[in-house]
Amino acid sequence: MAWEFSNERPIYVQVSDQIVSGILTGTFKMGEKLPSVREFAIIAAVNPNTVQRALSELESVGLIETQRNTGKYVTQEGSKIEMARKERGELLATEFLKSMAALGYTSEQTIHLLEEARSGEGSSDERSDT
Amino acid sequence: MSEAILECKGLSKCFGPNAALHDLSISLPAGKIIGLLGPNGSGKTTLIKLACGLLTPTEGEIRVCGYKPGIESKALVSYLPERTYLPDWMTVLECIEFFQDFYSDFDIDRATSMLQSLQVPANARMKTLSKGTKEKVQLVLVMSRHAKLYLLDEPIGGVDPAARDYILGTILKNYCEDSTVLISTHLIADVEKILDEFMFIQNGQLVSYASTDSLREDLGKSIDQYFREVFRC
Amino acid sequence: MLGKLIKHDFTSLSRVLFPTQLAVLSATILATLGFAFNIRAGYSNLQTSGLFNLIRVITGFLSGIMVVAIIAASILVAFIIFQHFYKNLMCGEGYLTFTLPVTTSEILWSKLITAMIWTIISSVVIFICVNIFVLFGTAESGFLNTEAYREIGKMIHEVNVTIGARVAWPILEFALLVFIGTASSILQVYLALIIGGIVSQKHKILAAIGFYFVIQIAVSILSTIAQFFMGGSMVKTMESLTGGALDTQNGLEAYNILFGAVQPYFWFYLALTIVITAGFFILSHYFLKNKLNLE
Numbered sequence: 251m252a253w254e255f256s257n258e259r260p261i262y263v264q265v266s267d268q269i270v271s272g273i274l275t276g277t278f279k280m281g282e283k284l285p286s287v288r289e290f291a292i293i294a295a296v297n298p299n300t301v302q303r304a305l306s307e308l309e310s311v312g313l314i315e316t317q318r319n320t321g322k323y324v325t326q327e328g329s330k331i332e333m334a335r336k337e338r339g340e341l342l343a344t345e346f347l348k349s350m351a352a353l354g355y356t357s358e359q360t361i362h363l364l365e366e367a368r369s370g371e372g373s374s375d376e377r378s379d380t
Numbered sequence: 381m382s383e384a385i386l387e388c389k390g391l392s393k394c395f396g397p398n399a400a401l402h403d404l405s406i407s408l409p410a411g412k413i414i415g416l417l418g419p420n421g422s423g424k425t426t427l428i429k430l431a432c433g434l435l436t437p438t439e440g441e442i443r444v445c446g447y448k449p450g451i452e453s454k455a456l457v458s459y460l461p462e463r464t465y466l467p468d469w470m471t472v473l474e475c476i477e478f479f480q481d482f483y484s485d486f487d488i489d490r491a492t493s494m495l496q497s498l499q500v501p502a503n504a505r506m507k508t509l510s511k512g513t514k515e516k517v518q519l520v521l522v523m524s525r526h527a528k529l530y531l532l533d534e535p536i537g538g539v540d541p542a543a544r545d546y547i548l549g550t551i552l553k554n555y556c557e558d559s560t561v562l563i564s565t566h567l568i569a570d571v572e573k574i575l576d577e578f579m580f581i582q583n584g585q586l587v588s589y590a591s592t593d594s595l596r597e598d599l600g601k602s603i604d605q606y607f608r609e610v611f612r613c
Numbered sequence: 614m615l616g617k618l619i620k621h622d623f624t625s626l627s628r629v630l631f632p633t634q635l636a637v638l639s640a641t642i643l644a645t646l647g648f649a650f651n652i653r654a655g656y657s658n659l660q661t662s663g664l665f666n667l668i669r670v671i672t673g674f675l676s677g678i679m680v681v682a683i684i685a686a687s688i689l690v691a692f693i694i695f696q697h698f699y700k701n702l703m704c705g706e707g708y709l710t711f712t713l714p715v716t717t718s719e720i721l722w723s724k725l726i727t728a729m730i731w732t733i734i735s736s737v738v739i740f741i742c743v744n745i746f747v748l749f750g751t752a753e754s755g756f757l758n759t760e761a762y763r764e765i766g767k768m769i770h771e772v773n774v775t776i777g778a779r780v781a782w783p784i785l786e787f788a789l790l791v792f793i794g795t796a797s798s799i800l801q802v803y804l805a806l807i808i809g810g811i812v813s814q815k816h817k818i819l820a821a822i823g824f825y826f827v828i829q830i831a832v833s834i835l836s837t838i839a840q841f842f843m844g845g846s847m848v849k850t851m852e853s854l855t856g857g858a859l860d861t862q863n864g865l866e867a868y869n870i871l872f873g874a875v876q877p878y879f880w881f882y883l884a885l886t887i888v889i890t891a892g893f894f895i896l897s898h899y900f901l902k903n904k905l906n907l908e
Binding site: 255257258259260261262288291292294295296297298299300303 | 411412413545548549552553555573574575576592593596597600601602604605
């Protein structure tokens with residue numbers, strides 16, 4: 251099924267984000283061989299040149315490496331993946347705080363809500379029994 | 381220096397007093413999927429017909445891989461018109477053989493396997509097929525050629541979403557660095573993800589020619605949004 | 614590429630026309646049997662019972678079928694040839710034809726050649742049918758009507774004796790005229806279809822019919838003007854001959870005088886037809902290449 255894309259950001263950026271997500275969630279495992287540019291293009295339903303650009307970007311940050319004659323692979327270096335995970339996490343956190351601030355919450359209130367949500371994971375199980 | 385796949389210099393086409401195209405100059409490179417976008421009557425089909433050799437320019441020139449429209453250029457161009465154009469009485473197999481006979485770049489294996497996966501019976505006469513199936517057969521024949529320039533006039537207009545995905549997928553599967561696909565459509569949102577570049581045409585004139593990425597990076601807009609701005613009624 | 618175009622055009626035409634020729638042959642065979650039966654029945658001393666008369670009427674009717682079949686088939690051959698031209702070049706299929714890697718000339722030549730071939734086939738079939746009918750159907754006694762052919766044989770023999778092999782010339786000249794004339798007629802319709810299709814998108818056929826007559830008139834005017842420059846007319850020349858040099862018992866001499874007198878007119882008329890035919894072709898090519906806009 252084709253991937254979903256938003257309208258404002260360049261597609262190649264969104265493609266590389268999706269691939270990074272795939273690496274972080276384990277869809278693409280460490281050291282695993284990635285689909286070819288053409289295959290990616292068909293899976294994602296995007297232009298091959300776009301995929302090429304996305305993969306080049308990921309290569310330049312070291313998340314992907316090309317092995318001549320065999321194709322592109324996810325990096326074996328766990329540290330690179332962890333760095334990407336940290337970056338992504340930080341980005342999501344910052345954006346979340348911004349969104350909550352736009353709704354009128356202070357940072358403290360936001361953190362409090364998060365803690366409630368975390369403990370609510372336990373209590374919501376109790377409530378669902380009734 | 382690699383040659384432009386399609387090049388227009390001061391190209392104009394008039395029908396009587398009406399200028400369908402006016403002073404169009406553009407150079408399209410190889411290896412790209414390019415959108416030919418514009419409102420109805422803007423001159424998109426005229427440009428495509430000129431590239432196919434179905435119309436002759438009133439002024440200026442148009443060249444495909446360096447050739448003026450003629451038998452060399454026609455061997456390099458694979459054209460999918462908006463309407464059905466295969467003879468009614470021919471069977472699907474006869475159409476395949478026809479293409480194979482006239483086009484040396486026709487890939488019969490690709491065509492047969494694509495038609496099999498579409499479950500189109502080889503012995504069915506074209507006139508017995510539904511409109512949607514006829515269009516798919518035509519698409520298969522056009523995309524089974526290893527042409528340098530593919531001209532697709534409204535390939536996804538009037539088809540259901542599943543067929544649309546199939547058609548776009550076929551275009552992607554067929555992608556080759558030596559050739560260029562020019563897609564003329566007004567269903568921009570559906571097609572945008574597969575476009576490298578796009579041209580806006582209005583009243584027979586070139587309004588814009590840019591890459592999808594640069595539009596999003598520089599203006600933060602999709603082609604669809606940009607189109608609505610430029611061609612606001 | 615021209616060969617491929619011819620092959621495909623011919624297949625496309627034969628698909629419809631071949632069955633029609635079979636139909637004509639079948640009608641001929643039926644008519645021949647019917648007519649033969651009728652003749653013998655007429656000569657025999659059989660009873661004239663009601664059923665018998667009915668059979669005679671039916672078989673007589675069958676003979677008429679042959680004539681109708683031949684006429685219908687001829688019309689159908691012409692119709693299909695022009696319909697194929699129209700559909701293949703002026704309608705949706707035009708998108709296919711004109712984007713093939715072939716020249717406009719080749720397209721036109723293929724249409725002309727296949728039309729000529731089928732015209733010849735159709736004529737040959739009719740010739741065969743007439744012969745079948747005469748040979749097998751009109752015999753008053755016995756099985757075959759050899760008498761008719763013997764008469765023809767006698768005529769040929771006489772001609773051979775008086776004029777000899779020279780008779781080949783007028784036959785060749787006549788054949789050439791018929792051949793070029795057929796091409797001219799075909800191209801005239803083609804040109805009319807082209808111009809009609811270009812000028813009127815909505816009423817292509819009506820416009821084509823109109824232009825056919827326009828072309829006809831234009832050609833007549835041209836011919837008349839050309840004839841005027843040729844000086845005199847053939848008929849007058851022939852008239853001046855009778856009672857003069859033509860008054861001779863010698864068949865060969867008479868033939869030579871006549872043939873000689875006709876020659877300049879023949880060559881003139883042939884040249885004129887060739888020029889007109891070429892004109893049709895060139896105009897058709899020009900309009901197809903430069904002025905056609907398929908919708």
